[in-house]
Amino acid sequence: AQSVSQHNHHVILSEAASLELGCNYSYGGTVNLFWYVQYPGQHLQLLLKYFSGDPLVKGIKGFEAEFIKSKFSFNLRKPSVQWSDTAEYFCAVNAPYNNNDMRFGAGTRLTVKP
Amino acid sequence: NAGVTQTPKFQVLKTGQSMTLQCAQDMNHNSMYWYRQDPGMGLRLIYYSASEGTTDKGEVPNGYNVSRLNKREFSLRLESAAPSQTSVYFCASSDGQGSNGETQYFGPGTRLLVL
Numbered sequence: 411a412q413s414v415s416q417h418n419h420h421v422i423l424s425e426a427a428s429l430e431l432g433c434n435y436s437y438g439g440t441v442n443l444f445w446y447v448q449y450p451g452q453h454l455q456l457l458l459k460y461f462s463g464d465p466l467v468k469g470i471k472g473f474e475a476e477f478i479k480s481k482f483s484f485n486l487r488k489p490s491v492q493w494s495d496t497a498e499y500f501c502a503v504n505a506p507y508n509n510n511d512m513r514f515g516a517g518t519r520l521t522v523k524p
Numbered sequence: 525n526a527g528v529t530q531t532p533k534f535q536v537l538k539t540g541q542s543m544t545l546q547c548a549q550d551m552n553h554n555s556m557y558w559y560r561q562d563p564g565m566g567l568r569l570i571y572y573s574a575s576e577g578t579t580d581k582g583e584v585p586n587g588y589n590v591s592r593l594n595k596r597e598f599s600l601r602l603e604s605a606a607p608s609q610t611s612v613y614f615c616a617s618s619d620g621q622g623s624n625g626e627t628q629y630f631g632p633g634t635r636l637l638v639l
Contacts, residue, residue, distance in 0.1 A: 411583075419564070444628075454614065454630040462621075500566055503612075509618070509626045510555055510574050511582065514566040 412437035412503045424523050430517050431486040433475075433501035435513065442509070443484040444502040445475055448459070448517075454500070460480050471495070493524045498514035525550050528631035530615050532576060536637045537605045545600040545634050547615030554620025557582075557628065558590060558599035560611040573598055574620060603639045612636070 417432040435441060445457040458469025465477040475486045484501060501515040533544045551558065554575045558584075559567040569582030574612040587609060589601045591627040598617075602609060612635050 412564075415639075416566075444627075447632075453632055459627065479561050500546070502567075509620075510572045510580070512569060512628065513583070514558075514559075514568070516564055516566040
């Protein structure tokens with residue numbers, strides 16, 4: 411089965427700093443890739459996803475992620491973070507033949523200092 | 525639309541007690557899921573229901589049972605709670621049409637403490 415590794419457990423940045431959160435997956439076949447975000451006190455919600463086409467995908471709130479198949483990676487980026495980006499970020503993967511079996515990474519907590 | 529709702533929000537159990545976590549969605553979704561979230565481990569799939577009348581095991585099904593009561597509702601039951609089941613439980617749903625990159629929509633979670 412597929413699995414996901416997120417390298418950073420807690421990232422602390424100042425406002426306006428650039429962000430890159432790492433995500434690697436292990437699975438040899440075609441995958442769907444996701445980033446979900448959980449703001450304090452709120453539900454998990456989808457930030458962006460990749461399932462085909464352009465490997466650079468753009469999501470809400472200025473986030474983007476690049477799928478690099480050769481590196482089994484799907485890193486999340488934002489050029490300039492805001493205090494309101496403080497949240498926990500989860501990378502997730504599933505296989506198109508079994509959409510239901512979603513595997514999540516351990517999550518990265520992002521703290522943005524004002 | 526309320527989206528995905530869960531009850532209760534918080535529960536304390538003693539070891540050996542049983543309880544049922546309730547989940548409902550009003551988005552007419554076919555697929556529903558139960559996850560647990562533990563520190564440092566992310567979300568792990570317990571059970572899922574691809575459509576009304578079907579259920580399947582996920583990554584960590586031991587100690588749990590589920591019921592897909594109808595298209596809207598998917599419950600998770602702990603028959604004999606153990607301290608290892610202390611966790612935050614999330615319910616989710618998706619349209620289940622088999623489209624690539626199908627988005628899951630999550631409920632607010634239930635915090636369960638087993639003493």
